[in-house]
Amino acid sequence: MTDISPFQTPSQKQNEREAKRKAVLRAAVRIFNERGFHATLLEDVAVSLGISKPTIYHYLGNKEQVLLQCVLHGLEQLMEAAESAQQAPGRGIDRLRNYLRRYAEINMDDFGRCVIRTGDETLSEEGRSKFRALKGEIDLAMRALIEQAIADGSIAPCDSKLLAFTLAGALNWPARWFSPQGTQSKEEVAEQMVDLLTAGFAPR
Amino acid sequence: MTDISPFQTPSQKQNEREAKRKAVLRAAVRIFNERGFHATLLEDVAVSLGISKPTIYHYLGNKEQVLLQCVLHGLEQLMEAAESAQQAPGRGIDRLRNYLRRYAEINMDDFGRCVIRTGDETLSEEGRSKFRALKGEIDLAMRALIEQAIADGSIAPCDSKLLAFTLAGALNWPARWFSPQGTQSKEEVAEQMVDLLTAGFAPR
Numbered sequence: 001m002t003d004i005s006p007f008q009t010p011s012q013k014q015n016e017r018e019a020k021r022k023a024v025l026r027a028a029v030r031i032f033n034e035r036g037f038h039a040t041l042l043e044d045v046a047v048s049l050g051i052s053k054p055t056i057y058h059y060l061g062n063k064e065q066v067l068l069q070c071v072l073h074g075l076e077q078l079m080e081a082a083e084s085a086q087q088a089p090g091r092g093i094d095r096l097r098n099y100l101r102r103y104a105e106i107n108m109d110d111f112g113r114c115v116i117r118t119g120d121e122t123l124s125e126e127g128r129s130k131f132r133a134l135k136g137e138i139d140l141a142m143r144a145l146i147e148q149a150i151a152d153g154s155i156a157p158c159d160s161k162l163l164a165f166t167l168a169g170a171l172n173w174p175a176r177w178f179s180p181q182g183t184q185s186k187e188e189v190a191e192q193m194v195d196l197l198t199a200g201f202a203p204r
Numbered sequence: 205m206t207d208i209s210p211f212q213t214p215s216q217k218q219n220e221r222e223a224k225r226k227a228v229l230r231a232a233v234r235i236f237n238e239r240g241f242h243a244t245l246l247e248d249v250a251v252s253l254g255i256s257k258p259t260i261y262h263y264l265g266n267k268e269q270v271l272l273q274c275v276l277h278g279l280e281q282l283m284e285a286a287e288s289a290q291q292a293p294g295r296g297i298d299r300l301r302n303y304l305r306r307y308a309e310i311n312m313d314d315f316g317r318c319v320i321r322t323g324d325e326t327l328s329e330e331g332r333s334k335f336r337a338l339k340g341e342i343d344l345a346m347r348a349l350i351e352q353a354i355a356d357g358s359i360a361p362c363d364s365k366l367l368a369f370t371l372a373g374a375l376n377w378p379a380r381w382f383s384p385q386g387t388q389s390k391e392e393v394a395e396q397m398v399d400l401l402t403a404g405f406a407p408r
Binding site: 035036038039093096117119121122146149153154155156158159162163165166167168169170171172173174177189192193196197198199200201202203204 | 239240242243297300321323325326350353357358359360362363366367369370371372373374375376377378381393396397400401402403404405406407408
């Protein structure tokens with residue numbers, strides 16, 4: 001039987017650092033969502049993890065940098081969902097609907113909620129341009145899925161830009177009202193909302 | 205010929221006071237929408253009107269009170285639209301669609317934009333409960349219109365609460381992206397969005 005070394009390998013150190021960074025990010029995003037950026041104190045984030053404020057600076061930087069990393073993480077989740085929808089086989093409408101459900105679910109989750117609730121004006125100039133650029137990419141990805149579905153005839157011809165904004169708005173909004181303590185799970189809410197948007201409210 | 209008196213009657217004084225209050229409110233709402241609450245200085249609102257900061261305090265109070273009156277004014281516009289939709293004759297779907305168009309137009313306008321862009325957490329406890337109560341009434345008014353349209357068979361049976369949230373979200377979102385400098389007017393955008401939501405994106 002070999003002894004377990006008390007010294008970490010470089011890859012263990014790297015993993016541990018990443019795990020700590022993520023734990024701080026998760027604690028911070030919840031407090032941002034609950035109180036808003038201006039009323040959030042990094043001190044409270046630190047207390048919620050039993051660590052010191054300088055430890056947060058060490059892993060993530062100042063409050064605005066912490067917020068920026070929260071929204072970038074949310075936008076990454078949305079980009080991953082868009083990319084996997086792009087690569088999926090099948091009819092355009094099915095790929096679009098799968099993406100929309102996933103998009104809504106992310107927006108009901110901690111990091112997606114933070115994306116929606118963060119106004120551009122909260123970020124520094126540099127953060128703001130990153131934030132806007134990524135949101136622009138996500139808009140374009142939704143529009144591309146819509147155009148593919150129009151092209152294969154599985155959705156009705158329309159102004160793809162306006163449809164993308166309409167769908168995004170409807171599915172962003174749960175970030176403001178969804179409560180995980182409610183009677184429906186985020187998956188159920190996402191599915192029903194996407195069905196309403198697919199069929200429209202006029203009888204078929 | 206009678207001389208015009210240089211002294212105002214009480215009703216003239218009252219009208220003048222109200223006109224000044226509204227001018228301050230209009231100047232303030234634009235700066236809030238542009239910069240966000242925290243970056244807005246009442247000093248800049250005053251400068252934009254060629255008046256002093258104490259004059260703003262006199263007509264509207266401190267910055268949070270000014271914001272509260274901006275959002276309450278936006279919510280009043282939405283309530284008026286809901287009431288006039290309630291009283292209109294015709295099929296439920298037509299009354300709902302008229303209301304949705306008006307709802308979207310208001311949200312692309314100064315005061316409606318301010319309602320959407322203001323997070324609860326920006327307001328004081330007292331302001332917050334007024335803000336939430338009025339938003340709740342507007343949600344209920346939309347839900348009532350949906351239920352009347354389901355009852356008369358002009359829209360498809362569905363979960364009226366979830367449909368109301370879905371429609372509201374889609375039609376709130378232009379507060380974040382619509383630009384009056386764009387190629388389409390707010391009336392055109394509102395009409396097209398409501399058509400997309402009515403018909404859904406699946407071919408009919």
